[in-house]
Amino acid sequence: MAAQTKSGIKSFLLYLVLVFGSAVFILPLAWMVRSAIMDSSQIFIVPPVWIPDPVRLGNFKTALNTVPFGRYFLNTLLLVAGNVTGAVLTSALCGFSFARLRWRGRDFFFGLLMTGMMLPYAVTLIPTFLGWRTVVGPNSYLPLILPAWFGGGAFNVFLIRQFMRTIPKALDEAALVDGAGYFQIFARVIFPLSKSAVIVVALFQFLGVWNDFLGPLVYVNKESMFTLALGLQQFIGYYTAQWELLMSAATMVLVPPVLLFVFGQKYFMKGIAVSGIKG
Amino acid sequence: MHPKQQAVAPGSVKRGFRSRKETLYGYGMAAPAILGFFIFTLGPLLASLYLSFTDYSITNDFQFIGLDNFKRLFTGEDSFFYKSLFVTFYYVVLAVPVSLLAAFVMALLLKNNVRGKTFFRAVFYLPSIVPVVATSTIFIWLLNPDIGLFNQILRFLHLPTSLWIYDEATVVPTMAFMNVWSVGGTMLIFLAGLESIPDHYYEAVDIDGGGIRHKLLAVTLPMMTPTIFFNLIMGIINGFQTFSEAYIMTEGGPNNASLFYVVYLYREAFANQRMGAACAIAWVLFAIIMLLSVIVFRSSKSWVYYEGEK
Structure with missing residues (x-):
């Protein structure tokens, strides 16, 4: 009996801490949403008001009219589409080769790719920038899309390879006996079976591009080519006093990744667990 | 074959x-x-x-200048170099331990299949998928000295307020503390590690009459050292490469007090067009990260426990 009460108190305390912790973590987002739909005069009231009255959903429209966020949204989507397609296709292809084909030098090249992952991006940033500047000139999306078509980054290749290694080898052998070629084995057997790993790659790639700030900052300076990240950063500079507009803009930038997370939570957890295993 | x-x-x-x-x-x-x-x-x-051995600057013809770029850095001729090194080390020393500890405690809280675990896990992880530009925007607002939420709360509690990112003395600690909001990924890696510890290890402590403190010190911590080691290395590597938050929130200010190393590098390359010098700056960063990684790897032999290794 006494032990039961003790464990009851313990789990009560645990919940107390968890609820308090969650509240602290949600607070910045709650404050953002609250400010985004508040009337500008109410924002400056001290002590602060939590519930907006009236609710000003028009702030979103005003923000959209002040800065061409619609345009930036389409630009960002274009980059996302180009990156996700490239990363999914090529990381799966390369992952298949590293996981399931036997060829001389395979482990050496795989090790090389993994070493490259540890390299600080700052070291390659400038020559890569200068290279692209010579090849395609300024204000092109190619530097922001094309690299994803080369395996989609070492981490994605690693992730796909780890997953594909868990698929029974007998499947390949059976297909070979049936006269299938290696590409067919990849396209018809292994790729469809690796759907969940492919989804993880697609989700992470989406987030990476959506959240990328340095890339567009370096390669794009024409406003009509801005991404949402660049647009929001520019917005900060112009409208620091109009907090309600700034917060409604931030909310709009944040909603797509959050939705993606809510619906793809299972895959996120899987992908992160793998990223820890490599250590 | x-x-x-x-x-x-x-x-x-x-x-x-x-x-x-x-x-x-x-x-x-x-x-x-x-x-x-x-x-x-x-x-x-x-x-x-x-x-890094040239004075390349896009506009002019460039020359091979040997070690001049590096000399200029290390002799302190460009005083921003040491300044940015100091800022970045200061940040890493604060942010990495605090973030690791926070992530570890959060993972411990979620370890035992508490009801609503999926919900709490999602809440703790959510901030780390918020785009860095949005995070920065939100925190600029929260940290506003006059009407930001943080100072309002402090005033309500009759505690001294702070200028946060607008004061040379507090800007780096503030950013280190901000970083805790985005430790969700680290927490999940810790959680995966905690969940892979076999139950019978804890049962053995029970049989020996040990309490929760013994479980933590004799089982959890030793078993978690490989994960701690991984997160420590990643934390150091990422900490040294901090750029976006600082560039967006303070542009290195006030008075270069948050001149993070990569912000300094970016400024040399893209504002001052000194590409050669910037490459030298990048290679020094590379060397520092490698050196620190080697030190942590070496030290790991004495504190990281790998199962099956006797």
């Missing part, structure tokens, strides 16, 4: 043909990643090293 697979192949002649074909396909299908490594990693890496 695998003996079992050998047996499946109908004849040795065909086997040889197949393995040649397999090699061909192997290289062909891995080609994007291999080419990508040479084009986007190794090539730029070597080019960067070469450029």
Whole structure:
């Protein structure tokens, strides 16, 4: 009996801490949403008001009219589409080769790719920038899309390879006996079976591009080519006093990744667990 | 070659043909990643090293100037170099331990299948998928000295307020503390580690009459050292490369008090057009990160416990 009460108190305390912790973590987002739909005069009231009255959903429209966020949204989507397609296709292809084909030098090249992952991006940033500047000139999306078509980054290749290694080898052998070629084995057997790993790659790639700030900052300076990240950063500079507009803009930038997370939570957890295993 | 697979192949002649074909396909299908490594990693890496010995600046013809770029940095002729090194070390020393500890405690809280675990886990992880520009925007607002939420709360509690990112003394600690909001990924890696510890280890402590403190010190911590080690290395590497938050929130200010190393590098390269010097700055960063990684790796032999290693 006494032990039961003790464990009851313990789990009560645990919940107390968890609820308090969650509240602290949600607070910045709650404050953002609250400010985004508040009337500008109410924002400056001290002590602060939590519930907006009236609710000003028009702030979103005003923000959209002040800065061409619609345009930036389409630009960002274009980059996302180009990156996700490239990363999914090529990381799966390369992952298949590293996981399931036997060829001389395979482990050496795989090790090389993994070493490259540890390299600080700052070291390659400038020559890569200068290279692209010579090849395609300024204000092109190619530097922001094309690299994803080369395996989609070492981490994605690693992730796909780890997953594909868990698929029974007998499947390949059976297909070979049936006269299938290696590409067919990849396209018809292994790729469809690796759907969940492919989804993880697609989700992470989406987030990476959506959240990328340095890339567009370096390669794009024409406003009509801005991404949402660049647009929001520019917005900060112009409208620091109009907090309600700034917060409604931030909310709009944040909603797509959050939705993606809510619906793809299972895959996120899987992908992160793998990223820890490599250590 | 695998003996079992050998047996499946109908004849040795065909086997040889197949393995040649397999090699061909192997290289062909891995080609994007291999080419990508040479084009986007190794090539730029070597080019960067070469450029660091030049005064390349896009506009002018450039010359080979030997170690001048590096000399200029280390002699303190460019005072921003030591300043940015100090700022970045200061940040890493604060942010890495605080973030690791926070993530570890959060993971411990979620470890025992508490009801609503999925919900709490999602809440703790959510901030780390918020785009860095949005995070920065939100915190600029929260940290506003006059009407930001943080100072309002402090005033409500009759505590002294702070200028946060607008004061030379508090800008770096503030950013280190901000970083805790985004430790969700680290927490999940810790959680995966905690969940892989076999239950019977804890049961053994129970049988020996040990309490929760013994479980933590004798089982959890030793078993978690490989994960702690991984997160520590990643924390250091990422900490040294902090850029976006600082660039967006303070642009290195006030008075260069948050001049993070990569912000300094960016400024040299893209504002001052000193590409050669910036490459030298990048290589010094590379060297520092490698050196620290080696130190942590070396030290890991004495504190990281790997199972099955006696």
